[in-house]
Amino acid sequence: xxxxxxxxxxxxxxxxxxxxxxxxxxxxxxxxxxxxxxxxxxxxxxxxxxxxxxxxxxxxxxxxxxxxxxxxxxxxxxxxxxxxxxxxxxxxxxxxxxxxxxxxxxxxxxxxxxxx
Amino acid sequence: xxxxxxxxxxxxxxxxxxxxxxxxxxxxxxxxxxxxxxxxxxxxxxxxxxxxxxxxxxxxxxxxxxxxxxxxxxxxxxxxxxxxxxxxxxxxxxxxxxxxxxxxxxxxxxxxx
Numbered sequence: 216x217x218x219x220x221x222x223x224x225x226x227x228x229x230x231x232x233x234x235x236x237x238x239x240x241x242x243x244x245x246x247x248x249x250x251x252x253x254x255x256x257x258x259x260x261x262x263x264x265x266x267x268x269x270x271x272x273x274x275x276x277x278x279x280x281x282x283x284x285x286x287x288x289x290x291x292x293x294x295x296x297x298x299x300x301x302x303x304x305x306x307x308x309x310x311x312x313x314x315x316x317x318x319x320x321x322x323x324x325x326x327x328x329x330x331x
Numbered sequence: 332x333x334x335x336x337x338x339x340x341x342x343x344x345x346x347x348x349x350x351x352x353x354x355x356x357x358x359x360x361x362x363x364x365x366x367x368x369x370x371x372x373x374x375x376x377x378x379x380x381x382x383x384x385x386x387x388x389x390x391x392x393x394x395x396x397x398x399x400x401x402x403x404x405x406x407x408x409x410x411x412x413x414x415x416x417x418x419x420x421x422x423x424x425x426x427x428x429x430x431x432x433x434x435x436x437x438x439x440x441x442x443x444x
Contacts, residue, residue, distance in 0.1 A: 249432060258335075259374070259421065259435040305373050318364060318376030318387055319423075319433060 217242045217308045221322035229330045234293040236325045238306030241287065248289045249307040249319070250280055259305070265289065276300070301329045333358060335436035337422050343442045344412050352407040352439045356424030363405040364433060365397060366421040374421055380405050381427075409441075417443045 222237040240246060250262040263274025270282045280291045289306060306322040336355045344350050356363050362381045366374035376389035380399035399405045403424075409416055419440050423433035 247431075251435075258437040259423075261432050261434070264432050318379055318389055319366075319374075320376065321366075321373030323373050324371075 217246065217320045219306050219308050219320055219322035221304075221306050221325050223325050224323065225326045225328065227328040227330060228296050230298055231295050234291070234296045234300065234327065236291040236304050236306075236327065238289045238291065238322060239287050240289060240306070240308045242308055247309045248280075248282060249309070250274065250278070250289075250291050251305045251307055251321075253303045253305065253324075255302070262291070262304075296327075296329050298329050298331065301327055303327070335422055335424050335434055337420075337436040337439050339439060340437070341440045341442075343444060345444055346412055346414060348412050349408065349410045350412060350441060352409075352420050352422075352441070353404065354407070354422030354424075354436060355404045356422075357434050360424035360426050360434070361403050362425045362427060363399060363403065364423045364425070365405070365407045366423065367391070368419040368421055368438070370418070377407070412443045414443050417441060 218241045220239045228234055248265040251259045252262050253259050262278050263272045263280055265272045265282045273279045278293050280289055282289050303324045303326055305324050307319045309319050335357050338353045364379040365377040367377055368374040377391050377395055378388040379386050383399045394410045396408045419438040421438045422436045425431045425433045
């Protein structure tokens with residue numbers, strides 16, 4: 216079984232300051248982990264993915280995430296927030312259960328607010 | 332290169348009716364997954380289709396069924412609609428099965444009255 220917990224439902228930062236969105240996961244197998252972003256009235260866009268290669272993963276738009284197995288965490292960071300980053304962010308896990316088909320398990324989402 | 336497309340964009344149905352939603356995967360993808368996203372929630376996995384078969388299913392009742400066609404496109408059918416079925420239905424495609432990244436369509440907004 217797999218699950219994801221996003222520790223903050225809302226995060227508010229000022230433009231130009233760092234962003235930290237926290238995610239903990241639970242997985243019975245070697246997990247693949249993703250962050251997706253959803254802007255209002257737009258589809259889900261993949262920001263970055265971890266699939267057992269480098270633990271520090273770089274994504275689009277300056278985002279990165281670090282996989283920490285000992286802490287079962289996959290927090291998303293960005294050094295400097297931009298107004299266009301305001302959106303809903305989802306941490307997602309998928310088990311490499313070897314069974315073939317794998318659905319993604321989403322967290323409840325973190326709403327990122329950027330203050331001017 | 333066309334991404335994932337879904338139709339219709341919006342749909343309004345009455346309780347007890349049946350609905351069919353459609354999805355065309357991204358070019359080169361052969362696997363389609365469906366998700367339900369209630370307002371203010373993260374998407375929930377309904378099922379996944381590969382080689383025209385349902386390969387995995389989430390915690391959804393049998394009222395939710397699907398189909399995949401030889402051209403990899405897919406349909407989601409929901410019978411005996413309930414008010415609680417009102418949600419954004421998302422289709423995602425990928426190449427092959429397994430824990431690969433999935434590419435999402437814009438979704439179909441279903442409202443049940």
